[in-house]
Structure formats: structure tokens, C-alpha cells
Amino acid sequence: MTNLLILAAATPDLPGRLNPVKLFLDADIVVQAVMLGLLLASVWTWTIIVSFSLRIAAVRRRCREYETDFWEADSFEGLMTRRGKKDIASARVAAAAMHEWKHSVTGGRVVDRDGLRQRLAAAMESQVAAEADDLSSRLNFLATVGSVAPFVGLFGTVWGIMNSFFQIGQQQNSSLAVVAPGISEALFATAIGLFAAIPAVIAYNRFSHAVNALEARLQRFADRFHASLSREIEGL
Template sequence: MMQDVAVAASTSALSPIALFLQADIVVKSVMIGLLLASVWTWTIILSGSMALGRALKSSKGFEADFWKSEDIDKFYEGPGRQDIPAAKVFSAGVAEWRRSVRTGKPVDRDGTRMRLANAMGAAAGAEIDRLSDRLNILATVGSVAPFVGLFGTVWGIMRSFTDIAASQNTSLGVVAPGIAEALFATALGLFAAIPAVIAYNRLLHKISKIEGQLHRFGDAIHMTLSRELERA
């Protein structure tokens, strides 16, 4: 009976909450920082995934609507004003087209083509930069969190050795709590880092798909307007 009570007490002493409460201020600070980093990471993962999903879906829908339209100018004044990546690329191209062609002067075809490509490329790049704005946070957490957790582990083990030296007792009962709380810091570091690294790669893949789609759409618009130039 006494042995069962001792085992239960030992188990409760090694629970995550107990390990946190037993840790000193340095290890506690490390644990709190890693937990906050984990919450921040999951916030970025969820919001970023939804934003990229919406951007990809809306851009595909916009492109489909564009190819169904028969009047570029009318489409520009309507759906072309939407705040979505494909619409921004389209609007940049049409705006540059209007500035270059509707001047009352002879049209510089080669110069216009170059400006169209630059305008739409810049618009696509700006949209990709906006969509990938917080990916650097995931990369930072993924690379730094394990080392922060390792720092907490090293500090906790140093404290455990200090306690062993002070008590002159090397039994497992004396050593285990301190080492357990130290290793718990490493576990929290991995808990924050692993989702961040996986999400970073997945979101980067989605951004690459959107970037490719925008550039292909921009090239298609460029070809359409280039054909119009031949009639100008």
C-alpha cells in the first residue's frame, strides 16, 4: 500500500504542471517563452493556411471569369477591381496598357511590352511578399526553439548537479525531478519547432503554387495585350 502511494506521488511530481512549478525562474522563463512561441506558431499556421487557400481559390475563379469575358476594359472596371492577387496583376497590366497606348502619340510596341511585363511582374511579386509576410516567423521558431529548449535543459541539469552536491545524495529520487524538468524544456522546444518547420514547408509550397499561377496568368494577359498592340 505504501509503495503504491509512493509511486503515485512520484508520478504526480513528474507531471508537466508539477515539472513547471518545480523549475527555477530561468527554466520557467524558457518554458513560458516556448509555450508562447507554440501558440504564436499555431496562430500563424491556421491564419496563413486559410489566407493562402482563399487566395488560390479566388485567383483561379478570377482567371476563369477573365477568359469568359469579351471586353477587357469592361472587365477591368468591374471584377478587375477586386482585392485578390490575380486581380492585382490584371489591374497592373491594364493600367500600364492604358498609360502606354492612350497617349495620342505613336505607340512604342517593344517598350510597351516591356513595361507590361515589368508592371505585372512587380504586382505578382508584391502579392507574394504580402502572402509570405509571416513565414519568416515560422522559420525562426523552427530553427531557434530547439536551442532555447536545450538551454533550459542545460541550465536545469546544472541546477540538479548543484543540488546533488549540496545534499551529498546521488539517489535517483534526488536526481530525477531536476533532470526531468530540464528535459521537459527540450520537449517544449521540439513541440514548438516541429509544427513550425512542417508548416513552413507546406505554406511555402502553397505560395510557390500561387506564384506560378500569377506568373502564368500574367504571361497570358501579356500575350493578349501584345496582340492588341499589333492592331494599335
């Protein structure tokens, strides 16, 4: 019994679980730089996720409300004058068509009806594409983090393992107690890389689908408005 007590007193207290902060502080400077970069990328990723979620929800709501009023209005031009086109994607699509209409219809007459139809369609399609590009511009960072972060974390892991083997050579001791801490710190870099990459990939796929759905909605609105304008052209 006495020997067991002495052995227990001589054994240092071991942590019951991994301590991320300690793993970071004990890591090599290169591994620390990798971890810090991945953490910053993760923070920026979550910032984009939250901000884009709020933005896409607001864009959908504004488009839905505007399109409802648009098709119920007696005059398209009157509605566009009242509501304007600020921060409303559907309004900007309609404004692109009306801009082309005003430049092509002079004195209530149209020289080339088919040409006007084509120009109206091209103007609205161009604006729909511009709206989709504007929404998806910040998603490139999510795609970059999702594809690069695991490899950056792997670089930190490889560097940490190389450093652990260097320590083995310096201390002439290949026991697990010498190697394990360095390997744990190195593997932590890969874990942080996955922590940054997984939400980025999920968010990118989900937001890309949302942008595509909104683009399809705007295109349907443009097609319906084009049909209405085509009927107006036939009456000129």
C-alpha cells in the first residue's frame, strides 16, 4: 500500500481531456500560424453565412412584395415611379425593360417590332444575370475555404509531425511520451482545417441553390413582363 501511495504521488496529474488552448500554445510557431489563419477564415466564413442568410431572405421578401403589387397595378410606370428600384431586384429588371422601351418607342410608334422584342429580352436577361452575379460574389470565399482549408490544416499537421521526429533525433528518445504531444498539436491543425471547411462547403452549396432559385424567379418575372410588353407592341 505504501508503495502505491508513493507511486501515485510521483505521477503527475494528467488532463482528463484535450485542451485546445494548450495545444495551440504548445505548438510550433509555423503550426500556430496555420491554426490562427484557419481560425480567422472560420470567423469570416460564419460572418458571410449569417450576413448572406439575412440578405437573401430580405431579397426574396422584397421581390415577392414588389411582384405582387406589380401585377395588380393598373400602370407599370406608375408603380415603378412610386416604388422605385432601390434594393429590389425585380424592380431593376422591370426598369431595364422600361428603359429600353422608352428609347425604342418614339411617338407611340415602333419601326422594328421583332427587334424591340429581342432588345427587351436581352435587357432583362442581362439585368437578371447581373443580380445573380451580385448576390453570388461573396460566395467565392466560401468555395475557397471549403476546398483549401483542409490542405492548409494538413500542411500544419505535416510540419508538426516533422518537428516531432526532429525532437526524437535531438533527444535520442523514441518513447511515446516524447512524440505524442507534438503529434497531437499537429493533428489539431487538421481538425481546425476541417472545422473551417465543413461549414463553408455546406453553406456554399445551400447558398448557390438559393441564388439559382432567385435567378429562376427573376427570369420567370422577366418572361411574364416580356409577354405583356409584346402584347403592347402588337397594339402600336
